[in-house]
Amino acid sequence: MFPLPQTWKKLQPLTLTACRMVPVVIPSSSGDWKNMTKAGALLFPRPMQLTDPAQLQELARQVRVDIVEMLYRAGSGHVGGSLSATDLLVALFFARMRLNPADACWPERDFFVLSKGHAAPALYAILARLGFFPREELFTLRQFGSHLQGHPDSKCTPGVEVPTGSLGQGLSVANGLALALQLNKSPQRVYVLLGDGEVQEGQIWEAAMTAAHYRLGNLTALLDRNRLQIDGHTREVMSLEPLADKWRAFGWHTQEIDGHSFPEILAALDAAGKETDKPSIIIAHTVKGKGVSIFEHQVRFHGVTPTTEEYHQAMQELQAV
Amino acid sequence: MGAVSPPTSPHQESTRVEYGKVLLELGREYPDLVVLDADLSGSTHTSRFAKVFKNRFFNVGIAEQDLMGTAAGLALGGKIPFASTFAVFATGRAWEQIRQTIAYGQLNVKIVASHGGVTVGEDGGSHQAVEDLALMRLLPNMTVLIPADGPETRAMVRWAVTYDGPVYIRTSRIPFPVIHPPEHRFRWGRGEILREGRDVTLAGVGLMVHYCLEAAALLAQEGISARVLNLSCLKPLDWELVQDSARRTGGLVTAEEHLVAGGLGSAVSEVLTDCCPVPLKRLGVRDAFGLSGKPDDLLRHFGLTPRHIRAAALEVIQAKRHP
Numbered sequence: 001m002f003p004l005p006q007t008w009k010k011l012q013p014l015t016l017t018a019c020r021m022v023p024v025v026i027p028s029s030s031g032d033w034k035n036m037t038k039a040g041a042l043l044f045p046r047p048m049q050l051t052d053p054a055q056l057q058e059l060a061r062q063v064r065v066d067i068v069e070m071l072y073r074a075g076s077g078h079v080g081g082s083l084s085a086t087d088l089l090v091a092l093f094f095a096r097m098r099l100n101p102a103d104a105c106w107p108e109r110d111f112f113v114l115s116k117g118h119a120a121p122a123l124y125a126i127l128a129r130l131g132f133f134p135r136e137e138l139f140t141l142r143q144f145g146s147h148l149q150g151h152p153d154s155k156c157t158p159g160v161e162v163p164t165g166s167l168g169q170g171l172s173v174a175n176g177l178a179l180a181l182q183l184n185k186s187p188q189r190v191y192v193l194l195g196d197g198e199v200q201e202g203q204i205w206e207a208a209m210t211a212a213h214y215r216l217g218n219l220t221a222l223l224d225r226n227r228l229q230i231d232g233h234t235r236e237v238m239s240l241e242p243l244a245d246k247w248r249a250f251g252w253h254t255q256e257i258d259g260h261s262f263p264e265i266l267a268a269l270d271a272a273g274k275e276t277d278k279p280s281i282i283i284a285h286t287v288k289g290k291g292v293s294i295f296e297h298q299v300r301f302h303g304v305t306p307t308t309e310e311y312h313q314a315m316q317e318l319q320a321v
Numbered sequence: 322m323g324a325v326s327p328p329t330s331p332h333q334e335s336t337r338v339e340y341g342k343v344l345l346e347l348g349r350e351y352p353d354l355v356v357l358d359a360d361l362s363g364s365t366h367t368s369r370f371a372k373v374f375k376n377r378f379f380n381v382g383i384a385e386q387d388l389m390g391t392a393a394g395l396a397l398g399g400k401i402p403f404a405s406t407f408a409v410f411a412t413g414r415a416w417e418q419i420r421q422t423i424a425y426g427q428l429n430v431k432i433v434a435s436h437g438g439v440t441v442g443e444d445g446g447s448h449q450a451v452e453d454l455a456l457m458r459l460l461p462n463m464t465v466l467i468p469a470d471g472p473e474t475r476a477m478v479r480w481a482v483t484y485d486g487p488v489y490i491r492t493s494r495i496p497f498p499v500i501h502p503p504e505h506r507f508r509w510g511r512g513e514i515l516r517e518g519r520d521v522t523l524a525g526v527g528l529m530v531h532y533c534l535e536a537a538a539l540l541a542q543e544g545i546s547a548r549v550l551n552l553s554c555l556k557p558l559d560w561e562l563v564q565d566s567a568r569r570t571g572g573l574v575t576a577e578e579h580l581v582a583g584g585l586g587s588a589v590s591e592v593l594t595d596c597c598p599v600p601l602k603r604l605g606v607r608d609a610f611g612l613s614g615k616p617d618d619l620l621r622h623f624g625l626t627p628r629h630i631r632a633a634a635l636e637v638i639q640a641k642r643h644p
Contacts, residue, residue, distance in 0.1 A: 176394015206387035
């Protein structure tokens with residue numbers, strides 16, 4: 001068993017040592033990964049700047065395999081929202097963010113806040129692949145004593161900046177980070193991933209006002225518009241449209257993209273990065289459960305893990321590509 | 322027993338005003354100190370800081386949840402944020418933000434909330450925080466402090482800047498008589514013995530500390546010797562001091578501008594239950610909300626005057642003799 005959670009930010013030795021010893025774990029099943037991350041690309045700090053959509057596509061497939069595996073083994077957790085956000089997170093972490101997996105506390109890193117904390121499996125799978133912690137820890141998800149709590153806990157997972165899971169709170173935290181970076185006159189950026197159901201929380205709109213008021217040009221929000229929430233379609237539970245108009249009216253630089261198209265995601269991240277006077281939001285139209293036909297567009301797979309049969313079918317689909 | 326007029330000390334200071342003043346001093350000493358408010362900077366006195374350090378002051382508007390989240394983000398970015406608004410909004414409106422991000426994440430956020438207790442007065446029950454201490458005391462990782470006067474406020478805020486972790490400090494609307502010397506130093510996790518005594522212990526927080534001293538003076542006239550404690554560090558509570566007082570004096574009275582459930586009275590009774598049950602009388606608001614009125618009228622209404630503390634002490638002494 002792994003040691004009980006430690007506070008990585010307070011420099012407790014266990015987790016960080018473990019990460020430093022294993023800079024990147026190359027999964028046995030993924031020869032492609034080995035080829036695409038030749039020695040040079042693993043030199044950190046990054047930006048890693050993987051720009052070939054095909055490479056990102058393949059990485060995203062591998063991350064999806066890990067997510068399904070983790071959740072199947074854990075027996076609980078959120079499949080749909082993890083898979084819908086995978087492409088956005090892969091693009092962000094592998095192509096744009098400045099990170100140093102060997103030193104999670106690297107002061108010049110870009111910051112990421114997973115406001116939709118239930119997509120933790122996607123974040124964990126990516127952090128492991130980047131070398132923040134050994135990949136085998138992924139399969140301790142949600143177990144007693146694991147570094148990987150059911151929802152992100154910054155006290156015990158290297159690379160997780162903020163505890164999240166209670167929806168609607170991450171944008172305010174991202175604003176605070178962006179304000180701190182502005183005070184330091186730092187070029188670093190803050191990224192935050194919001195769920196679409198999540199923006200029903202009032203605090204999101206308080207934070208939307210604050211970000212525009214303080215002209216947080218160093219903040220990019222991504223909104224995973226997968227159209228489903230736990231009780232059903234967002235249209236039926238609580239209408240969100242016209243969503244882009246709402247953000248525009250709140251003073252945000254607003255883009256709408258296909259959240260599964262890497263060229264569109266990268267272009268949108270770059271356009272957001274050029275905006276200096278306004279916070280940016282990228283409303284990414286996605287498919288809940290993306291990548292596994294039986295999970296796609298299914299409300300059931302918001303918070304339910306696959307049966308053994310469904311798991312085998314999912315793995316077959318993901319690995320057949 | 323004749324009426325005891327509200328305390329008239331030669332010198333009174335307001336804890337919220339002193340907070341505003343010490344922030345200004347600390348702003349010069351700590352370049353990473355930042356201050357946030359939710360449209361009440363004039364009342365919480367963060368406006369003093371705002372005028373001098375414009376770029377390090379963030380008003381988030383009337384949005385307490387966003388206030389706490391933004392403060393958390395600033396802490397993550399290496400700043401030392403002080404977030405202020407009225408106690409009832411800070412702890413009630415934004416409790417879950419404090420729980421999920423600040424306390425759960427052990428973030429270095431200082432929440433200094435003004436207008437604690439019933440001495441808010443005329444604004445009435447909607448604005449009188451009588452449950453803030455309970456709400457903050459519940460939270461793991463949280464330190465909960467209630468200064469008894471101006472010097473203690475300054476000492477606590479100065480201490481809080483140097484401490485890495487979440488802290489809640491409750492200040493009050495009205496000025497309190499000064500008990501401590503100007504150079505007073507705050508010690509985390511420690512209570513203070515302000516007056517030594519054998520027969521009973523009177524423990525208070527905030528204004529009630531002064532009232533306990535007045536009650537002890539009344540009791541002394543009757544030949545009763547009362548120990549007086551300032552338990553301004555409500556969490557972590559000075560467990561040893563409470564235990565010691567129980568053993569030495571055999572009975573305690575607690576007094577607080579707060580519900581008797583969840584605040585000082587609860588904290589003390591938890592210690593006593595665990596280690597040394599002795600008679601205890603808890604003075605405070607009993608399962609009620611505040612109401613409009615002058616602070617003195619409200620304190621009398623809720624049984625929070627030196628006279629009430631004296632009467633409770635006599636009951637405790639009686640209970641010691643005839644358990």
